[in-house]
Amino acid sequence: MHSAFKHIQAAHCESGVTNSLLRNAGIQQMTEPLAFGIGSGLFFVYVPFLKINGGPAIAFRSFPGIIFKQTCQSLGIPVTRKKFSSREAAQAFLDQCLAEDRAVGCQVGVYYLPYFPKEYRFHFNAHNLIVYEKEKDHYFVSDPIMETVASMSEYELERVRFAKGALAPRGQIYYPSIPRGKTIDDATMKQAIRNGIKKNVFNMLHIPGPIAGVKGIGFTGRRIKKWRDGLGLTKAGLYLAQLVRMQEEIGTGGGGFRYIYAAFLQEAYAFHPIDELQLMSAEFTRAGDRWRDSAVQAAGIYKGRLGSQADFDVMGDYLLEIAAMEKKAFTVLSKIKWH
Amino acid sequence: MKKEDVPQDLSSLGKITTEICYATDESGKYTTQQSRGWDVKIDALDVTWENVEKRMKEATEKMEKGEVSPLLYFMEKNVMDLAILSAYTGFWKWRIRRHLKPGVFGKLSDKALRKYAEVFNSTVEELKTMNIHA
Numbered sequence: 001m002h003s004a005f006k007h008i009q010a011a012h013c014e015s016g017v018t019n020s021l022l023r024n025a026g027i028q029q030m031t032e033p034l035a036f037g038i039g040s041g042l043f044f045v046y047v048p049f050l051k052i053n054g055g056p057a058i059a060f061r062s063f064p065g066i067i068f069k070q071t072c073q074s075l076g077i078p079v080t081r082k083k084f085s086s087r088e089a090a091q092a093f094l095d096q097c098l099a100e101d102r103a104v105g106c107q108v109g110v111y112y113l114p115y116f117p118k119e120y121r122f123h124f125n126a127h128n129l130i131v132y133e134k135e136k137d138h139y140f141v142s143d144p145i146m147e148t149v150a151s152m153s154e155y156e157l158e159r160v161r162f163a164k165g166a167l168a169p170r171g172q173i174y175y176p177s178i179p180r181g182k183t184i185d186d187a188t189m190k191q192a193i194r195n196g197i198k199k200n201v202f203n204m205l206h207i208p209g210p211i212a213g214v215k216g217i218g219f220t221g222r223r224i225k226k227w228r229d230g231l232g233l234t235k236a237g238l239y240l241a242q243l244v245r246m247q248e249e250i251g252t253g254g255g256g257f258r259y260i261y262a263a264f265l266q267e268a269y270a271f272h273p274i275d276e277l278q279l280m281s282a283e284f285t286r287a288g289d290r291w292r293d294s295a296v297q298a299a300g301i302y303k304g305r306l307g308s309q310a311d312f313d314v315m316g317d318y319l320l321e322i323a324a325m326e327k328k329a330f331t332v333l334s335k336i337k338w339h
Numbered sequence: 340m341k342k343e344d345v346p347q348d349l350s351s352l353g354k355i356t357t358e359i360c361y362a363t364d365e366s367g368k369y370t371t372q373q374s375r376g377w378d379v380k381i382d383a384l385d386v387t388w389e390n391v392e393k394r395m396k397e398a399t400e401k402m403e404k405g406e407v408s409p410l411l412y413f414m415e416k417n418v419m420d421l422a423i424l425s426a427y428t429g430f431w432k433w434r435i436r437r438h439l440k441p442g443v444f445g446k447l448s449d450k451a452l453r454k455y456a457e458v459f460n461s462t463v464e465e466l467k468t469m470n471i472h473a
Contacts, residue, residue, distance in 0.1 A: 011359040011371070033361070033369070053387075053418060112460075117351040119384050123423055147356040164426030238390055241383040248380045250358055259340060259361035263369035285363065289340055292379075299379040302386045 005103050005132035007142040007149050008032075011253030011260055012061070013128040015041055016144025017105045018068045020130060024103060025178040027075070029189060037264030038074050038196035039067030042257055043203055045212045046220045052166065053122055055242035058220070060256040062203065064107065064126035064167060065174075070199070072176050074192035075184050081174040087158055090171030094131060094139075097175065103132035103142075107172040109163020115143070115150040120250065125167040127251075131157070145250050186271065193268045194338050201334040204326065214327040221319030228312045237302035240315070244295045244302075255288025262288060276336050283329040287322055294318035342372045350376025350384075391418060402469075408444030409469050410435070413459045427458045 005024055010016025015036035022030040036042075043062045050057040061067075065081075072079045084090035097104045109125040110116055133140040139157050141150045152160075161171045204213040211219055220243075227236040247256040265281035297315045300306035342362040352358070353375035362372045398412040414424060421432045428435070430451075437443045438451075452463045464470070 009359055011361060054420075115355070117355060119351045119388060123418060145356075145358065165423045168426070237386060241386045244379060244383040245387070248377065248383075250352060254340065254345075254360045254362075254374075259369075263361045266369050281369075282367070285340070292340065295379050299382050303382050 003098075003101055003103065003133040003140075005130075005142065008144065009147055010144035011251070012036065012041070012257065013143070013145055013251045014061075014064065014067045014126075015039065015260070017128040017130055018071050020142065020144055021068075021103060021105055021176055022071075022075075022077075022178075025176060026181065027178070027184055029184065031267060033260050033264035033267050034189075034193070035067060035071050036257070036260045037200070037268060038192045039069075039071040040196050040200040040203060041067045042200055042261045043212070044214070044216045044220075044256075046216050046223070047211060048223070053242070054238075056239050058243055058246045060247055060252065064128075068105065068128075068174060070196070071192070074195050075188055078177045079174060080177055081172065084171035084173075087162055087171065090161060090173070091154065091158060094173060095134060097173070098131065098134045098139075102175060103130050104173050104175045105130055106157075106161055107169035107174075108160035109165070109169060110160070111163060112156070112159045114152060114156050115146065123163070123165045125163050125165055125169055190271045193271055197268070197333055197336075201330050204330045205334065214323045214330065217319050217326065218323035221316040221323065223316075224319065225309075225312055225316035228307075228309055233307050236312070237304075240298040241302045244298050247291060248295055255291045258284050258288030258291055272338065274336055274338075276332050280329045280332055283325065283332075287325045287329065290318060290322050290325065294322070342370060345372040345374050346377035346379075347375045348378040348381060350381045352376060391415060399469075402441075405441055407439050408441045409466060410439050410444055410455070412469065413455070413461065413466065417459050419458075424458065428454050430454075 008016070008020045008023060010019060010032045012032070015032050018035040018039065019030050019032045022035070039062070041061050043059060045059050047057040069079060082093060084093070094104065105128055108127050108129060109123065110127045111121050111123050113121065113127070129144070130142040131139050132142055137154045138151050139154070141152050143150060161169060163169060207213050210216065227239055231239065248254060253260040262281045262284035265277045265284065269277040269281070294315060297306070297311070297318060301311055301315065340362045342364050345360045345362050357373035357375055359371045360374045361369055364370050394415040395412055398407065398415050401407045402409060402412060421435055424435055425432045438447065449463065452466055456463050456466055
C-alpha cells in the first residue's frame with residue numbers, strides 16, 4: 001500500500017513537521033508561519049553555565065516539542081506523544097502506526113542522519129522528521145528542511161531515534177489525532193493566533209531572570225564584549241561561530257527565526273485586521289536584518305578579518321540594539337486590543 | 340530581508356538540497372525563497388571543523404608520544420566527549436578514561452573494540468592501526 005502523504009518543505013523542522021502533519025490530515029488553512037506563531041516558537045535563551053559541543057548554549061526558538069503541542073492544543077486537536085525505553089517497542093509502535101497509514105513525527109539526533117552532509121552532523125538531538133511509509137525493511141522519511149523525501153533502513157532510523165546526549169529523543173514519536181474530514185473554523189484559528197502571540201509575549205518579556213527573552217539578548221550582548229579578553233581571540237571566534245550556527249543554520253529560516261515570525265504576523269493580519277500586526281511584522285523583519293548584520297560582524301571575527309576590542313563592542317552593541325527593538329515590538333503586541 | 344537579497348553561496352548542503360528562507364517581495368509581502376547557502380554560515384561551519392581537525396592532530400601527537408591511546412583521536416573525530424561516548428557505548432566514564440591509556444587499550448577485548456568501532460562508524464582494524472580510510 002502506498003501512502004498518500006505529501007512532502008512539504010519548510011524552513012524549520014518542528015514548525016515544518018507540525019504544518020505538514022496537520023495539512024496532510026486535512027487542515028487546509030495551516031501554513032508553516034502559522035504553526036510557528038501559534039506554537040509560540042520565537043524565543044531567545046543563553047545558558048552561560050551550560051556547554052554544547054564545547055561552545056555556548058544559545059537557542060533562538062522555544063523548547064523542543066512546544067510548537068507541535070501548543071499548535072495542536074490551541075486548535076483543539078488531541079495529541080499522542082510516546083517515549084520508549086526499549087528499541088523493539090519503539091519500532092513496533094512505529095510500524096503499527098504506519099500499518100494504519102498514519103504518518104508520525106519523530107524527534108531524532110542528526111549525528112547519524114545518513115542523508116545530511118557530514119559538515120552538518122553534530123550531536124544535536126532536537127531535530128524532527130516525519131516517517132510516513134515502510135517498505136520491507138526501509139522507511140520513507142519526509143524531513144521538512146529537505147527538498148525531497150529520503151529512505152532509511154531500520155538500523156539507521158533506530159540509531160537516530162535513540163541518539164544519546166543532551167535532549168536524547170528516546171524514540172519519541174508524536175502525531176495529531178484528527179478524525180477524517182475534520183475542519184478548523186476561522187473563529188478557532190483567530191483564537192489560536194491570539195493565544196500564540198500572548199504566550200510569545202510572555203516568553204520574551206516576562207520570564208524571570210536575566211538569560212531568557214529580550215533580557216537574554218541584552219545579557220548575551222554584554223557578555224560578548226567580554227569574550228575577547230575572557231576567552232582569547234580563538235575561542236571567542238569559535239563561540240561566535242556557534243552563535244551564528246544556531247541563528248542562521250538550516251532550520252531557522254534565517255535571521256534567528258525572526259523572518260518566520262514576521263511572516264506569521266502578516267498571516268495573522270489576514271485573520272485579525274489590526275494594524276499593529278502589520279507594523280510589527282515590519283519591525284521583526286528589521287530585527288531579522290539586524291541579526292544578519294551581526295552575523296556578518298561575527299564572521300569577520302571568526303575568519304580573522306576583525307579582532308580588536310572595538311570589533312567585539314560593535315558585535316555586542318548589535319545585540320543590545322536588537323534587544324531594544326524586540327522589546328518594543330513585543331510590548332506593542334502585548335497591548336493589542338483584540339476584537 | 341528582500342527576496343532578491345537571499346544569499347545564494349553554494350554550501351555543502353546546497354549541493355544536496357536548497358533551504359527555504361522567508362523573505363519579502365516587491366510589495367513587502369512575505370513569501371519563501373530557496374537558498375543554496377550563505378558564506379557567513381559556511382565560514383561558521385568551516386572554523387568549527389577546523390577546530391575539530393586541530394584537536395585530532397593534537398590527539399595524534401599525544402598518541403605518538405605514547406601518552407594516550409587511539410581512542411582520543413576517534414573521540415575528537417566524532418566530536419564526542421566522555422558523557423556522549425559513555426551514553427552510546429554503555430561503558431562507564433571511568434572505564435573509558437582507563438581505555439584512554441595505551442596499555443589498557445592494547446589489551447581490550449574484541450567485543451569492546453567492536454562496540455567502539457560501531458559508535459565511531461569505523462572498524463576494529465582502523466581502531467588498532469589508525470589506518471583510516473574515508
